[in-house]
Structure formats: C-alpha cells, structure tokens
Amino acid sequence: xxxxxxxxxxxxxxxxxxxxxxxxxxxxxxxxxxxxxxxxxxxxxxxxxxxxxxxxxxxxxxxxxxxxxxxxxxxxxxxxxxxxxxxxxxxxxxxxxxxxxxxxxxxxxxxxxxxxxxxxxxxxxxxxxxxxxxxxxxxxxxxxxxxxxxxxxxxxxxxxxxxxxxxxxxxxxxxxxxxxxxxxxxxxxxxxxxxxxxxxxxxxxxxxxxxxxxxxxxxxxxxxxxxxxxxxxxxxxxxxxxxxxxxxxxxxxxxxxxxxxxxxxxxxxxxxxxxxxxxxxxxxxxxxxxxxxxxxxxxxxxxxx
Numbered sequence: 001x002x003x004x005x006x007x008x009x010x011x012x013x014x015x016x017x018x019x020x021x022x023x024x025x026x027x028x029x030x031x032x033x034x035x036x037x038x039x040x041x042x043x044x045x046x047x048x049x050x051x052x053x054x055x056x057x058x059x060x061x062x063x064x065x066x067x068x069x070x071x072x073x074x075x076x077x078x079x080x081x082x083x084x085x086x087x088x089x090x091x092x093x094x095x096x097x098x099x100x101x102x103x104x105x106x107x108x109x110x111x112x113x114x115x116x117x118x119x120x121x122x123x124x125x126x127x128x129x130x131x132x133x134x135x136x137x138x139x140x141x142x143x144x145x146x147x148x149x150x151x152x153x154x155x156x157x158x159x160x161x162x163x164x165x166x167x168x169x170x171x172x173x174x175x176x177x178x179x180x181x182x183x184x185x186x187x188x189x190x191x192x193x194x195x196x197x198x199x200x201x202x203x204x205x206x207x208x209x210x211x212x213x214x215x216x217x218x219x220x221x222x223x224x225x226x227x228x229x230x231x232x233x234x235x236x237x238x239x240x241x242x243x244x245x246x247x248x249x250x251x252x253x254x255x256x257x258x259x260x261x262x263x264x265x266x267x268x269x270x271x272x273x274x275x276x277x278x279x280x281x282x283x284x285x286x287x288x289x290x291x292x293x294x295x296x297x298x299x300x301x302x303x304x305x
Contacts, residue, residue: 010219010301011246011254012292013283016041019061021080021296022281024256029281033300037074037083042066047098047150048294049110051075051087053128059294062112064095071095073109073130080299090132092124093117097150097217097291099171101197102190104134111191113173119144121173121199123191136196138187145177149217149291151184151243159218159243160184160271161262163203170197174245180211182245184271205259205271212247212255219246219293242274248289252282 011022017040023031043063051060052075061074071089076082098110107125114122121141125134151159151172158164159172164186173185182205189197243259256277262270283289 007277008220008301009244009256009277010293010296011216011256011279012045012219012290012296013287014045014290014292015284015287019045019290019292020287021292021300022254023296023301024254024277024279024281027277027279029279031301033081035081037061039083039086040072040074043072044288045290045292046071046095047110047112048292049098051109051126052085053108059298060109061292061295062089062095062098064092069093071112071126071130073126076295076299078299080295087126087128087130089126089130092132093122095124096147097173099150099152099173101136101170101187102192104192106133107192113147113150115144115147118142121147123197125191134191136191138197138199140199141185144185145175145183147173148176148182148214149174149245151217157263158184158186159261160203160205160259162186162201162270164188164200174214174217176211176214177209179209180213181205182208182211182214203271205273208273211257211273212249214245214247214257215289216246216291216293218244219291220244220297246289248283249278254279254281254283254289 013020020034046064047062051073063072070091073087075085077084093114093116095112095114098112101111104125106127108128112124121138123136127133153171163184170187175183183202185202186200187197188200245257247255249255258275260269260272
C-alpha cells in the first residue's frame with residue numbers, strides 16, 4: 001500500500017562533527033540542514049531529549065564515545081543549529097535511544113536505554129552534573145537481540161496496541177533479530193520506584209523477517225502526539241496514526257517503514273506493515289543514520305497543522 005505523496009517524514013545522519021537533519025516529502029528529499037557540532041568526532045549520536053535544566057523545552061542530543069562508551073550531553077541553541085554547552089557523563093553500555101519509564105529524583109532529561117553484551121536492557125538516569133544516579137537492569141531481557149530504538153507511548157498508549165498496559169507510563173522498545181524480524185517490547189512499573197521496571201510482553205511485527213536494518217523509531221512523532229503531517233494515512237487512528245521506523249536498504253537508500261499501531265482497527269491489522277517508502281537519498285559513505293528525531297522534529301521541521 002502506498003502512503004500519500006504529501007507525507008512529510010524525517011531522518012538524521014551523522015559524519016564526525018557534522019549532523020544532517022533531513023526532511024522528505026513522499027520519497028523526495030525536500031529539506032536539509034547540516035549542523036557542525038565541534039568536538040564530537042569519534043562520538044556517535046545515540047539519543048535526543050530534554051536535558052538542559054535552564055531551557056527545559058529545548059531538545060538536546062546525547063553522544064557516546066565509540067571507543068570508551070562515555071556519554072556527553074550536547075546542549076543546543078534554540079534553533080538546534082549550534083552547540084552551546086555540554087554535560088560530560090559516565091561510561092555505560094551502548095545507548096540506543098531515550099524515553100519515559102518513570103522519573104528518578106534529580107534526574108534530568110529522558111531516561112537513557114542501554115543494552116549489555118548479553119542482551120539485557122539497562123535503564124539509566126543522569127543528574128545535572130552528568131553523574132549516573134540510577135541503573136535499572138530489567139529482569140527477563142537477557143538474550144534479547146540488539147535494540148534499534150525507543151518509540152514513545154503516545155498519551156500512555158504503547159506504540160503497538162496490547163504490548164504493555166494502556167495507562168502505563170512506559171515507552172516501547174524495539175529490537176531486531178539477525179533475520180530482520182522486528183519485535184516490540186512492552187513494560188510496566190516505574191523506574192523511580194522500588195521494584196523498577198518489568199518486562200511484560202513482546203509482539204513480533206508480522207512478516208518483518210527480511211526487513212532492512214532499522215536505526216531509529218518514530219522520528220516524526222516523539223513528544224508531539226499524533227503526527228499532523230500525515231492526516232491521510234489509510235487507518236483513522238485516534239491515538240497514533242502509525243509507527244514509523246527509519247531503516248537503510250542494502251544499496252544505502254534511506255527506507256521508511258510504516259506499521260499499523262492496532263488502535264481502533266481490526267485485530268488482524270495490528271502491527272502490519274502497511275507501507276514502505278524508499279527515499280531518493282543514498283546515505284553517503286562515512287555517514288550513518290542516527291536517532292536524533294526530537295531535534296529534527298521540533299527545531300528544524302515542526303509539524304504543520
């Protein structure tokens with residue numbers, strides 16, 4: 001099934017200190033802004049969130065040293081185009097996005113989602129001094145395949161209906177198996193309370209074996225509710241119109257995958273990939289797709305209502 005030719009969707013790529021924010025209309029690249037953030041060569045963008053306590057509504061980036069695993073929070077200007085400060089953080093396992101899983105006292109920004117070599121998921125809280133103040137190893141997650149991203153639970157509804165409880169405060173985490181199969185994980189509990197977060201269930205998205213490698217989830221939806229840029233998608237969702245993932249084809253093309261969230265639709269449609277959109281951009285050599293959708297979505301390409 002095709003998506004409307006007017007659909008807007010975002011992606012972000014990085015090469016050293018350069019981060020390029022991209023917007024596509026249908027499959028066509030229609031806007032691009034390359035920002036230079038000095039000093040981050042050798043550091044990979046791994047997440048975005050609100051970490052600047054002096055500017056709580058301003059989205060920032062999280063980078064991780066490719067060699068040591070140390071984190072650094074990049075505080076960005078009001079338009080996202082310049083680096084205005086940093087908060088050097090701890091050395092932690094690889095981070096694969098950020099989200100909401102409850103709140104720890106003195107935590108800044110979004111909870112970071114990391115993964116140990118054995119597959120176990122570790123939730124991390126950072127304070128304003130860049131110190132690790134809470135780590136929550138989630139039971140039952142040892143042996144999971146690699147995390148490819150975190151999808152926001154819109155208004156406390158998981159990105160896929162039934163994968164985690166409605167009314168919970170936890171976002172959804174997506175993993176991908178070596179054969180391309182995508183699996184959405186649901187959680188309950190509260191990161192900031194005794195007992196922490198528990199893994200509740202998972203849902204393998206139908207017929208996704210063979211999918212290209214995915215690098216980011218919901219780059220157009222994060223912290224903005226329904227994506228008003230896509231009112232004509234084929235399912236009239238009232239919670240979230242679709243789940244969008246950013247992947248890369250074998251030839252280097254950026255590939256957007258769209259999944260039915262399962263809300264207010266037949267059970268058989270839940271998690272079904274109803275469209276894929278191969279964009280007219282091949283990721284240049286030396287560049288990689290990164291999870292920086294919050295900055296792209298709010299600073300560079302705001303939703304058009």
